Amino acid sequence: MGSGLLGAKTGLKVRELLETLPILLLLVVLCGLDWALYSIFDTIRHHSFLQYSFRSSHKLEVKVGGDSMLARLLRKTIGALNTSSETVMESNNMPCLPQPVGLDARAYWRAAVPIGLLVCLCLLQAFGYRLRRVIAAFYFPKREKKRILFLYNDLLKKRAAFTKLRRAAILRRARQQKAPRHPLADILHRGCPLLRRWLRRRCVVCQAPETLESYVCRTLDCEAVYCWSCWDNMRQRCPVCTPREELSSSAFSDSNDDTAYAG
Structure with missing residues (x-):
């Protein structure tokens, strides 16, 4: 449990x-x-960064030759228009x-x-x-005691129900084994060694194939097959031919305690 x-x-x-x-x-x-x-x-x-650089420069200069008064006047007037500039502009696509x-x-x-x-x-x-x-x-110790008793009784009920279900499954498999097989199955079992593995009887508890070490119940009209481990777990008592009253609940569960409800 x-x-x-x-x-x-x-x-x-x-x-x-x-x-x-x-x-x-x-x-x-x-x-x-x-x-x-x-x-x-x-x-x-x-890898997509691009940078552009733009440079430009220009120079405007007007020269007036001569020493006359008009030449001097033009040099003073037009000389103010002489300009020079240099432009440097850099741009990129970072934004x-x-x-x-x-x-x-x-x-x-x-x-x-x-x-x-x-x-x-x-x-x-x-x-x-x-x-x-x-x-x-x-x-709340009293409440805890009631809770423990309830859980214990519930586990006992589940174990009893599980025992009934497992015994019913064993009885059903034993009846299926005792049912007469088709004559063709016996012929194949004797004549075809390769098919014997699938035509052999199986343990009524774990459904393991029958081997030389398997135990066959010696009770008349029973002949239920058990593998050695299952037969040992059943404490060497066949649940198929043994009356239910003679079987202890410990033969079907992992506990050695008999089923008794606590009050």
Whole structure:
């Protein structure tokens, strides 16, 4: 019974861990997608960068020759128009390029820590339930006693029901073995060694094929087949031909205690 409860708790724990698996997979997918997008945009930013440089210069100069008054007047008037300039202009497409920002280690830790806490809670949930029961038993001992008696009686009922089901299955398989086989099956069993493996009788408990070490019940009109391990587990008593009143419940269960309800 203890192994059954342990298996149930283990199954519950595994189921809860499986329920956290989609969240973990979603986190991994999102982190991977973030890294992939950052790598793509960073590659685009590095390999798509273009820079343009434009340089231009001009010089305007008017020369007036002569020493006359008109020449001097023109030199003073038109000389103000003499200009020179040089233009240098640089431009790039940096404002049009993506500027990706990668997540740092702190961001990844912030995303992973809640998932880790959730997994730890799933693993430690059974201990929390036990602690809850211990606290409740400390403050309400009579209620705890009633709970234990109820669980014990419930386990005894389940064991009795399981014993009936297993005995019924053994009886059904034994009746199927005693049923006459088709003559063709006997002919194939004798004449074709390759088919003997599938035509052999099987253990009425575990359905293992009959071997030389198998035990065949010596009771008349029974001849139920048992493998040696099942026959030993049955304490060398055939449940097919032995009356139910003579069989102890311990022959069908892992406990040596007889079925008795606690009050």
